[in-house]
Amino acid sequence: MALLSINGLVKRFGGLVAVNDVSFKVGKGELLGLIGPNGAGKTTLFDLVCHFLKPDEGTVIFKNRDITNKPPYVSAVMGIGRTFQIVRPLLNLTVLDNALAGAIVKAGGIEEARNKGLEALKLVGLNGKSSLKAGSLNIAEMKKLELARAVASDPELLLLDEILAGLNASEIDESLKLLNKIHESDVTIIMIEHVMRAVMKLSQRIIVLQEGRVIADGSPKEIANDKMVIKAYLGERYLR
Amino acid sequence: MIETVKTLAKKDKRLIVVSLVIAFTILAIPFVGNPFITHSFMLAFLYASLALSWNLLCGYCGFFSLGHHAYFGIGAYVTMILMLFYDVNPWIGVIISGLAAAILAAAASLPLFRAVGRWFTLATLAFAETIKLIFINWDAVGAARGLQLPVKPESLYWLTFAGPEIYYYLILGLLIIEAIILYRIVRGKIGYCLQVIREDEFTAMSAGINPLRYKTIAMIIGGLFAGITGGFYTTKYRFIDPFSTMDWILSVEVAVCGIVGGLFSFAGPIVGSLIVIPVSFYVRSVFGGPLGGKFFGVHRLIYGCILIAVVLVMPEGVLGWIEKRLPMSARISGEE
């Protein structure tokens, strides 16, 4: 049984069709890379899954339940954790308070949430800074904090939106190790990424989006050789 | 602030002594001071309890309500009506007042929270004024004339006393109980969620927090305590009318107390009330009563001056200002 099933999702913004009849299934334990040129509709797709946007057509089924039209705050409780392309830490609160936000709804009380938050911070390596204000972190740390918050909610499905953007090579390697670790603890991951080597290295399966449509879906090797993908990224000239 | 006090107390025994002295002074005022001082501090405690319940939505959640006094007014009226028309015991009356106010708060939340940002403040104002206007024109509950409790012999059962002394302890007791309950709420899950909503409602939602749910909870709890406070007001003053219990100036006064003391600390509203209200009480008595000549309203002018001064010069309030200057970082885990 697929953990997440996306069926015929369509989202229009005025005349622009951002997501155009997208369907795919994600099984439990997969590590799926979602790639495509800018503006392909990847973030919009995430927004639809987490109900920050309502689809014009189509359904989203998670753990056998139709979650298409639920309010935005339901996804975290249902087991979907998400990071955002532009990080939004709560600057005036401490790092720990930021992390425990993910845990607060499921937790019995604030103490329990705090413990979960600390665990998540330990996982990403930020527990040394737990009582600092989030505003004092650098961008790489803020991304880790965002990840910690998502992880603190004990998600079954983790949606990562360009979590490696803006990081240097060593930071990327560190993050990849972290993501592997999270994946090994039985968390299904879908990651939107532009850092190709990371996606190729980490994912078992890649879906390519272009102009709101799925143009390819397969293993990294298959994708690398897919004509449509090459055309989408590099243009016709590169097609042999 | 409380954390600050605790941590500092561990380091500095002198602070414990100072706290005890303050506590002792507060308890001793009715015995030492004249009825005038007692009355003004009793009023300060009343406002403190209102300011505390108001700050749950304002300081902790970021929603500035100027309609909080409506719950106070309803509470005052409910207890008055129960005592006057149905001979209900005031101790029971104040509980029912609280519940009535809480129900009103629950009903009001639905429309009010649909107004966003600054419009919310305006909406709360309009809401409270509508209630006042309704009561002004409602003959069955006294309309503009108000309602008056008949004179009764002194008794604890009927909460009737001649001077302000017993009421002083009564309201102080209310304040302390309310503070304890609210403190636990604020340090717990509800308080945390409110603060996250205040910081960034969008992020709160993505973390799974339902903003409307928590805002409504804050509104209801705030309304509950304001209603109870209103009930006790009735027992002390024995006369109420829409102008003394439902006028918007009450919310302004409460807001001034909160802002002066510091919105973002728990004890801020209390400290603010203890400063602003006795001063205002004094000013009012010096410059003539409500019907006294040219200086009617001077205290409101002073509220305006204090408010603008504090906001421009000391926006974090008295308590925030003090905290900034404390030697030790008081911020343990973002909860202030």
Place this chain on the structure above:
Amino acid sequence: MQAAILQMIVTGVLLGLLYAFASVGLNLIWGIIGIINFSHAEYLMLGMFTAYWLYQLLGLDPLLSLPVAFVMTFLLGAVVQRFAINRVLNAPPLTQVAVTFALLLIIRYTALMLWGPDSRSTITWYSEKSLSVGSVLISYSMLISSILAALSTLLLFLFLTRTDTGIALRATAQDRVTAQLYGMDATKMYTLAFAIAVGITGLAGALFSTIYWIMPEVGAIFSVLMYTVVVLGGLRSLLGCFVGGIIVGVVECLSAFYITPSMKDVPVFLLLLIILVIKPSGLFARKGAL
């Protein structure tokens, strides 16, 4: 019965025009500077008193004091903006609300202290006279004031659309940063905008002085009316302001007639609440310029 309703509607429309004109300033401040000026109605009160004192001390017909009322409130507005409002432009909304509210208290209660709570009125040669159009009676005062209000609005509209300063003001409203890049001094613009906005309202106050009781606390009543007009009409829409004003005027008059005069503002309050909840952006809201 029908005659009475017609009477109410006509009165309501005329009154509404005046309300609209009084509220334009609030709309301008909201649109150009971006804050809700909670103290706005107090400038109306000041305009009323300016007209009153000129009438009382110099025997001047209130309508002749229009320029003075405008200038006095304009100057006050400039001072207030420069020293208070400007400092909280980038502060959280709570602070802005607090500052404008504090100003309300200061202005209203200084006036109360200086002039006492009694209500006064101005008596002119046309105070008691009315025009009859069919079965409807229109008081001269109201008619004259409304016409002057309409004229003033036209002038304002021309100023905002035809003069360089006016266009500059609207540009600052749309995009502060870009306007500054083009060399416009934002502070000066805001001060000008605020001063004009409250000046207009002061002028409106002078217009009201012939038809309304003049007292320091009159702001309490007018503020609700003005908020409703602005919220109804929507941000940055002059037309919206007028439609809003007329709606409020008519609702108020009909309420006075159908319910009781003392409750005439309750439906307006309710209207405000309803609009805030249903469509806070107003009936005519658009992102464009005035």
